[in-house]
Amino acid sequence: MSLARISEHQEQANFIDEVAWRFGHREDFVRPLLFAVPNGAWFGGANPGALMNKFKKEGFRVGVADLIYLQPRGGYGCLAIEMKALDQRNRKNGGVSTEQAEFLAAVNGNGGTGEVCYGCDEAVSIFSWYMSLPLALPQ
Numbered sequence: 180m181s182l183a184r185i186s187e188h189q190e191q192a193n194f195i196d197e198v199a200w201r202f203g204h205r206e207d208f209v210r211p212l213l214f215a216v217p218n219g220a221w222f223g224g225a226n227p228g229a230l231m232n233k234f235k236k237e238g239f240r241v242g243v244a245d246l247i248y249l250q251p252r253g254g255y256g257c258l259a260i261e262m263k264a265l266d267q268r269n270r271k272n273g274g275v276s277t278e279q280a281e282f283l284a285a286v287n288g289n290g291g292t293g294e295v296c297y298g299c300d301e302a303v304s305i306f307s308w309y310m311s312l313p314l315a316l317p318q
Contacts, residue, residue, distance in 0.1 A: 185298070187264040191215065191245060193299040194262070198306055207314050212249040218242070242278025244286070244293060246302070253312025259286045259293035260302050268297045 185193075195215075202208040218241065231239070244259035251257070261283060267274030275283075275295055286293035292309070296302035 184266055185264060187245075187262055187267070190264055190299045190302070191262045194246070194260075194302040194306075197299060197303050201303070201307070202310060205310075208310065209250055213246065215246055216243045218245070240278075240282070242276060242280075242282040244279070244282060248306070248309065251315035252309055254315065255292045255309070255312070256290040257286070257292075258306070258309045259283060259291060260305060261293070261295045262302060263295060263297050265298045273297075 195213075198213065199210070203210065218239075245262040246260040248258040248260075259282070261275065261279050263274045272280070273295060279295075283293035283295065294305050296305055
């Protein structure tokens with residue numbers, strides 16, 4: 180019996196629900212600092228190319244991680260999570276595009292920590308680890 184495929188969207192939605200449940204009561208969890216980046220969104224309309232050009236002029240970057248948490252902890256400036264569905268792990272490069280790999284390398288090389296997470300459980304594990312680090316308040 181095979182299990183139904185859970186989409187990346189559903190894995191990410193499950194992650195947000197789980198984080199809200201596990202950490203929503205904690206004073207050191209700042210919910211507005213955890214957000215999704217809609218890089219995978221399809222922008223329809225009469226002229227999607229023009230809309231994409233507009234977004235690029237405003238700073239849109241291909242490859243930005245799906246989830247960002249901007250609270251400094253444990254010597255890291257932020258946490259970036261690139262979500263993937265479980266079945267992506269066996270794809271070429273784990274389903275991670277060149278641009279996504281470059282973004283995570285930039286985060287990891289510049290004071291943040293970034294991870295690729297296959298499914299909600301991995302993402303919750305990484306987020307829980309990050310939340311276990313000491314809070315780094317501005318000097």
